[in-house]
Amino acid sequence: MIIQAQNVSYIYSEGGPFEKGALKDVSMTVESGAFIGIIGHTGSGKSTLVQHFNGLLRPTGGKVIVCGADTLDKKADLKTVRAKVGLVFQYPEHQLFAETVYKDIAFAPGNMGFSADETDAAVRESAALVGLSETLFEKSPFELSGGQKRRAAIAGVLAMRPQVLVLDEPTAGLDPRGREDILSQIKRLHAETGMTVILVSHGMEDIANCVDYLYVMDHGTIAMQGTPAEVYSRYERLEQMGLTAPQVTRLMKQRYGVDVCTVEQAKDYILGVLRRA
Numbered sequence: 361m362i363i364q365a366q367n368v369s370y371i372y373s374e375g376g377p378f379e380k381g382a383l384k385d386v387s388m389t390v391e392s393g394a395f396i397g398i399i400g401h402t403g404s405g406k407s408t409l410v411q412h413f414n415g416l417l418r419p420t421g422g423k424v425i426v427c428g429a430d431t432l433d434k435k436a437d438l439k440t441v442r443a444k445v446g447l448v449f450q451y452p453e454h455q456l457f458a459e460t461v462y463k464d465i466a467f468a469p470g471n472m473g474f475s476a477d478e479t480d481a482a483v484r485e486s487a488a489l490v491g492l493s494e495t496l497f498e499k500s501p502f503e504l505s506g507g508q509k510r511r512a513a514i515a516g517v518l519a520m521r522p523q524v525l526v527l528d529e530p531t532a533g534l535d536p537r538g539r540e541d542i543l544s545q546i547k548r549l550h551a552e553t554g555m556t557v558i559l560v561s562h563g564m565e566d567i568a569n570c571v572d573y574l575y576v577m578d579h580g581t582i583a584m585q586g587t588p589a590e591v592y593s594r595y596e597r598l599e600q601m602g603l604t605a606p607q608v609t610r611l612m613k614q615r616y617g618v619d620v621c622t623v624e625q626a627k628d629y630i631l632g633v634l635r636r637a
């Protein structure tokens with residue numbers, strides 16, 4: 361396994377007047393090469409959890425092991441952990457700052473001591489992985505469209521050549537077309553590189569047809585886990601947690617009593633029924 365959280369708790373400002381418990385007894389295991397989803401209502405603890413995966417936050421209870429390193433271990437090399445687990449924050453384009461798109465993507469590898477040639481190769485490769493054209497390299501990041509900015513920010517993290525890519529709500533604030541584009545790029549990236557991917561979302565529609573395994577967070581705990589079909593079949597419970605199952609899941613459950621989470625799966629099922637009839 362590449363990441364393991366064992367009974368993790370996290371309290372913001374512990375002992376202070378604004379103490380806030382954000383995670384309670386969270387355990388999860390991420391195998392190398394997996395595509396994992398984490399969903400949950402706003403405030404359920406998703407961002408707090410994933411910041412533990414690259415050592416940015418360290419548990420106030422329990423422990424997190426990343427690529428063999430216990431992030432609480434004083435001797436753990438957190439710089440290496442941060443390079444192995446690339447975290448793309450929510451609204452990552454707010455962190456674009458360089459004069460050009462190229463320099464922005466080149467920032468992290470340059471900082472990590474890649475040579476100029478290695479950096480150049482990493483920039484071109486990661487731009488290609490997110491579908492960002494090299495013709496945009498000399499533009500200012502501020503001239504890009506919303507979707508292009510998001511891709512540039514993701515490419516900046518990929519350029520470190522991490523083993524794990526964590527994306528915190530990568531489609532937030534994009535229009536449906538932009539959402540679909542980013543998701544299909546992420547799917548392609550996982551398929552082509554075999555990189556471990558952890559995708560966080562506050563909705564369910566987005567990630568049903570990407571991830572192999574899904575964790576549902578509620579009030580700082582893991583409330584449910586399983587394959588998307590297993591999780592989505594319990595949509596009444598999900599709705600109690602403020603999540604809405606895809607329409608197609610509801611419809612297929614009510615009409616046929618089957619668990620599906622994408623229109624594609626519903627089509628296959630109905631075609632099967634028709635064929636047998």
Ligand SMILES: Nc1ncnc2c1ncn2[C@@H]1O[C@H](COP(=O)(O)OP(=O)(O)O)[C@@H](O)[C@H]1O
Nearest residue numbers: 372380382400401402403404405406407408409
């Ligand atoms: N820096 C912080 N200081 C104090 N409380 C915080 C901080 N960041 C998040 N929280 C609180 O921790 C809880 C979990 O937040 P978060 O991990 O951001 O959830 P999500 O990403 O699922 O929306 C929320 O109640 C939030 O208000």
Ligand SMILES: [Mg+2]
Nearest residue numbers: 406407450528
């Ligand atoms: Mg969040």
